[in-house]
Amino acid sequence: MIRVEAASIDKSYSGVRVLNQVSASFQPGRLTSLLGPSGSGKTTLLRVIGGFVAPDYGEIRFDGENVTAVPLWRRNVGMVFQSYALFPHMTVQENVAFGLHRHGVRGEAARKEAARALEMVRLTGLERRKPKELSGGQQQRVALARAIVTNPRVLLLDEPLSALDRRLRQEMQIELRHIQRESGLTTIFVTHDQEEALTLSDAVAILDHGKIVQEGRPEAIYERPRTRFAASFLGDANFFSGRVTGGGVEIAGGVVRTNDRLPAIGASATVAVRPEKMKICGAQAAASENSDENRLLAVVREIIYAGAVSTILLESADGSPIKILTQNRETSPAFPGDSVALAWSSTHSIIIEN
Ligand code: ADP
Ligand code: MG
Secondary structure (H helix, E strand, O other), X not given: OOOEEEEEEEEEEOXXXXXXXXXXXXXXXXXXXXXOOOOOOHHHHHHHHHOOOOOOEEEEEEOOEEOOOOXXXXXXXXXXXXXXXXXXXXXXXXXXXHHHHHOOOOHHHHHHHHHHHHHHXXXXXXXXXXXXXXXXXXXXXXXXXXXXXXXXXXXXXXXXOOOOOHHHHHHHHHHHHHHHHHHOOEEEEEEOOHHHHHHHOOEEEEEEOOEEEEEEOHHHHHHOOOEHHHHHHXXXXXXXXXXXXXXXXXXXXXXXXXXXOOOOOOOEEEEEEOHHHOEEOOHHHHOOOOOOEEEEEEEEEEEEEEOOEEEEEEEEOOOOEEEEEEEOOOOOOOOOOOEEEEEEEHHHOEEEEO
């Protein structure tokens, strides 16, 4: 198990900056997701870490050792690409053993190692099949077996599940988590899917336009996003912008209270509130004695029923949209056209950078 570090990595293609002073640390034996929208530089960063692409500036370190100049074949990383890239004319066994041959492992030794890797991904018994005789999920397991068979120091996965349908993807997420724990490999997992990042990761690093904007445990980022981008890319959020007063942030419908440290009085500030932290409590409850609680009047516009939960779309006094998420325990707390008060605790008012 090794620690992987990227230090001040820059990379440009034809004068366009793709990675901009990227520094990140990937903990030994943990699965860290690189989460960001398409084009944010995730694949490029993964390729720089693996040695497929050289950075213009900066260092990659494995357990403190600078490996930036170490060529791909000596860096010993396992990589699963976005497209499976299995050899179609080879059997499962041959596909998995292929990487071993390059490491000089052949014959019975190679067969044993391949069997071990195939057992780990639960494909024992399918050794003689060709890729086209396997389902998409099984093909991706072969790719995973091929990546781990050489006992790599680091496992790099570039959106390995994106080609699978939703249900299979969810199954494979659980499976992948299991395999990663079992192997104990330091793993970097690229995804643009926030749910996937939350489900799989010990840690998440959020990438935006070639910069890491926040990294940490999924819960820590979800509960305390630092920027508007992080708040809306990992989860959903309502934003309230206004001026700082003594008691909080003054917006059209009142003052949003927070337990976070406020900028100087008079400065502009934005507060993010997660939709599930807000609840509806009839309009008459608008005046509250509890100063911890926030109250905001709004009109219900639409209720989107989704079985276990409903999303309620509302409009505040100044016409801003607000979204809340409720669990459908009892009957709906409101109907379209209702004037209601929204309540939430000050601990859930997060001051963010715009
Ligand atoms: P992501 O994986 O987050 O979608 P990428 O790292 O693939 O992002 O790409 C980031 C940006 O770099 C994109 O604008 C992409 O077009 C550009 N890019 C990536 N690889 C190359 C390349 N080999 N040559 C030129 N531009 C590239
Ligand atoms: Mg990519």
